Amino acid sequence: MKDRQLLSEFANVINSDRYQYTESDVFLKEGMQEKVAVFDMYFRKTEDGGLAVVSGIHEVIKLIEVLNSTSEEEKRKYFSLLIHEEELLEYLVKLKFTGDIYAMRDGEIAYPNEPIITIKAPIIQAKILETPILNIMNMQIAIATKASRVSRAAHPTPVLSFGSRRAHGFTSAVDGNKAAYIGGCATHSNIVTEYKYGIPSVGTMAHSYIQTFGVGREAEKESFDKFIKNRRGENNPLILLIDTYNTLKIGIQNAIDSFQDAGIDDSYEGTYGIRIDSGDLAYLSKKCRELLDEASLHKAQIVLTNGLDENLIRALKEQDVAVDSYGVGDAIAVSKSNPCFGGVYKIVEVDDKSVIKLSEDIIKISNPGFKEVYRLYDKNGLAYADLITLVDGDKDKKLLMNDDTIELMDENYDFKSVSLAGGEYTHKKLTKVYVKDGQITKEYLKLKDIKNSRDYYLKELEKISTERKRLENPHKYKVNLSHDLKKLKYKLINKISKQIKGEI
Known part of the structure; x- marks a missing residue:
């Protein structure tokens, strides 16, 4: 059992519901495995009835790359413990994807009932990809779309994605921050996202850092001084968290004193400023802005955090909040107000004959x-x-x-x-070819540039x-x-x- 917990990339390909393999057994025994099926992945509605932002195509095409490059030996290691039908087992061990994948690109703006991904392949190949694809796309589109809502509410103030600790597991944290970035966030805080996708992460200090130096005014001042001493530099933001004890009576005063003692002022070439993580953010931010300006620290930035979402951000803007960036956590990380995106994967054609699903629910x-x-x-x-x-x-x-x-x-x-x-x-044709006859096309290479996907989204958003x-x-x-x-x-x-x- 211990060895089974060490999963390779191939596990992502078979991250499936059992019924997909149960059906595949029937298809194989009935000689239907060469029937060419077309499946569409799409969604039926969004949280607000408006647009969604596509993210996850990069990872979907990666599934095909992994499926086709994994050895028969490794496939057998997995399937021999999961598939008990001998004929199906041998079929799956030798299986490679030979079909086509058409999709909108990452960063595309999409609407209900539009095929975001279309798979055209022999029926078993297409069928077993259903759950792996939906698992990727539902999570990433939910987060990218929520990031879009939050960043549109905050515009032109940038939004930082700070929700890794609230994400639903490792993949959700890592790929979710990538999706949030594509959906409009300026950056994020996860170092594995930076490692995997090359999107720079940011982060300075938590309350526990300050408490490590003791309790009260002097301890907080010491923590700020040591932080500036060791972290000053053009590439290291000096953002001091000022609400550990009292934002106006202790925190902001300590921050100003620490900046001045270290010679940090508006001539400093790096980023410096404060973060407020509790209390009346509108009131406290404006008071802090006044104090910073009185100290001639006009370029000091104010970062606001504390359970923010698009609705709270709009309320803060209505109160003329003093802010240079918002840090948003679980509202984006788990798409808190709409955590289940609801994308579906439906068969629409078999051997060139169109098929349809009816329902008592018109939307289905x-x-x-x-x-x-x-x-x-x-x-x-x-x-x-x-x-x-x-x-x-x-x-x-x-x-x-x-x-x-x-x-x-x-x-x-x-x-x-x-x-x-x-x-x-x-x-403009939104549907692009990413896999043809089992071979990944050059379009896939464009998806590896995550900044390009984000830039594409922002450019397309201007056209809405x-x-x-x-x-x-x-x-x-x-x-x-x-x-x-x-x-x-x-x-x-x-x-x-x-x-x-x-x-x-």
């Missing part, structure tokens, strides 16, 4: 067929609508490619439609109108099905409806 009815997503922009360069089309033979897609006049129609209300004349819009990115009741963004896709969907629905009624 899937969109059939092999699809891709396009974003249309108006004359001002703002995102106007997204269009989901069929990959092959779609008339609306052809109109887009030719920049012809195109009609966008609401799926549920035919009278809600708009016609965009050629020349009045531009478009103010009304559509407000935090409460955002103006609904149009996500339309092409005419051919809508026709296909309702053809399948009508076929099943007739069966239910006994007509066929």
Whole structure:
């Protein structure tokens, strides 16, 4: 049992629910393993009814890299203890991914029911990736989207992701901080995230550091002096935590004295300032700003922490808070107000035949067929609508490619439609090819540059109108099905409806 706890990267590939392998046993015994299936990973709704930020594609493609490079010997080590059906065991030991993966890139802005990832592969290959993919994507999109909300509330003041200790485990802390960075956070505090992704981490001191020097005014002053003495330098922020005993009567006075005693002033080339982690942050920050300015420490920064989220940050801004950056913990680290993102993985085609899932809950009815997503922009360069089309033979897609006049129609209300004349819009294909015939494409290399993904997100966010990115009741963004896709969907629905009624 002890050796089983030492997991290799391949464990990420088989981080699955048992039913995926139970089904695979049936497929294999029935000779169905070569049937080519198409699965879509998408989500049905967001916390606020608005946008989501894609993160996790990098790790999903890494699964394929690991699956295809892992030796049969190592695969057998895992599967021999988990799979008791001999035929399935031998199949899985030799399994490599030979299909295709299409996806939006990390940093893309996405909306409900849009395929974020599409897998086209032999059925068992696609089926066993379901839980590993959802495990990655649900966590990372939840955090990236929450980081987007918080950073939009704080804008233009930067937000720092400080929630590793509250994250749900190692991967959530490490990859979650990466997702938070893509979603708009300026930086983070986790050193493994820095090691893995090259995103610089920050952090200065906790209350326990100050308490190590004793109790009270003199002990706190000594802790500040020693910190500045040993940490001063252009690349080391000197941010002193001032609320251990009393923010206004002790902490801020000690901070000012320590800075002045060390010759730290506005000529200092590095970053210096204070952090407040409790109390009335609006009141205390403004009082501290006054005292810092009176001491001619105008460049001293004020960092605010203490259970912050987008709502508290907006309230602080309404009170003219004095702040240079916000440190946000569990609100981002576990997407506290919406911790379960709810992404799903649904089959939409088998051997070129479209399939659909119906439900008593309208929101759970899937969109059939092999699809891709396009974003249309108006004359001002703002995102106007997204269009989901069929990959092959779609008339609306052809109109887009030719920049012809195109009609966008609401799926549920035919009278809600708009016609965009050629020349009045531009478009961009959001769906990219990351794996083709089992081979990882060059698009994957772009995902390794996490800063590039963050920059892409921020650039795309500028193309979303103010009304559509407000935090409460955002103006609904149009996500339309092409005419051919809508026709296909309702053809399948009508076929099943007739069966239910006994007509066929």
